[in-house]
Amino acid sequence: MQELVDRLKAISDMTRLKIFKLILEQEFSVCELARLLSISQPAVSQHLRRLKAVGLAEEERRGQWIYYKGCQKELVSLTKQLASFFADPIDSIEGFSDIVTLLANRASLDAECTNQKEL
C-alpha cells in the first residue's frame, strides 16, 4: 500500500506528470526535457530520479547523453494496483489490519464516539 502511495505521489505533480507522459511517448535527454518544460536541468534530474525510484522511468546512457524513457509496463502495473485497491475488500489489503480489527465490532466504535448514539 505504501508502494501505491509512493507511485501516486510520483505522478501527482504537474511537472512530473508531463515528464512521464513525454518519456512514455519517446526518449528524451535531460537537457531536452528541461527546454521543453522551461525549468532547470537539475530540477528535471530530480524529477526523473523520483520517477525512476518507483520504477516508472528508465535511463540509458548513450555517450554524453542520458536518455530517459517511461516504463509502459510499470504504468500498467500501477493502473492495476490502483484498480485492485478499490476493488478488493478492505480486509484483504495490507495496511488495514488495525482498522479491520476496530471495524470488527462497529458497535463499540460507535460507543466510543458517543454515549447516546445507540439509545
Add this chain to the structure above:
Amino acid sequence: MQELVDRLKAISDMTRLKIFKLILEQEFSVCELARLLSISQPAVSQHLRRLKAVGLAEEERRGQWIYYKGCQKELVSLTKQLASFFADPIDSIEGFSDIVTLLANRASLDAECTNQKEL
C-alpha cells in the same frame, strides 16, 4: 489536466487513501474515522474537505452527525481521466500546447541542447 493532478494529489496520501477506501465501502462519521485512523478529529475533517473539494466525497448531515461517503461515480471518472491521459496523443491534451510547439521541430530543440549532437 490540473484537475487530474488535484485528484491524484487528493488520493496520494496514505491517510486520505485509507479514508477514501473506507467511505467508498460504507458511510462513516468524522468521529468514527478519527477513531479508526487514530488521528485527531480536525485532521480527519481536513482530509475530508480535500476529498470533497475534488468531488470524491459527499457529506450528509443526520442530526448531530455528519456522515461521509465516497463517490463511486467520481472514482470511475478519475480512473477514466487517468487512462485517457496516458492513451491520448500529447497534442490533444490541454496543458501541452507550449510543449507541442517546441516539440514540433525537435531539430532546433536538439540544437539548443548542444552544438555538436547532430554532426
Add this chain to the structure above:
DNA sequence: TCGATACATAAGCATATAATTAAATTATAG
C-alpha cells in the same frame, strides 16, 4: 435556555516538496 456532543475553522509548528544556484561526476574531443 443551557450544557454537552459533533464537526468545522483557525492558528501554529514540523516536515516535505519543488525550485534555483553552485559544486562534483562522467564522458567526449583534441
Add this chain to the structure above:
DNA sequence: CTATAATTTAATTATATGCTTATGTATCGA
C-alpha cells in the same frame, strides 16, 4: 592529460502539507 559538455548531487530557499491544540458553530436533550 586537459578542456568542454551533460548530468548528478549538494546546499539553499520558499511554499505546501499534515498534524495538533484552541476556538467557533450547529444540533440535540434536559
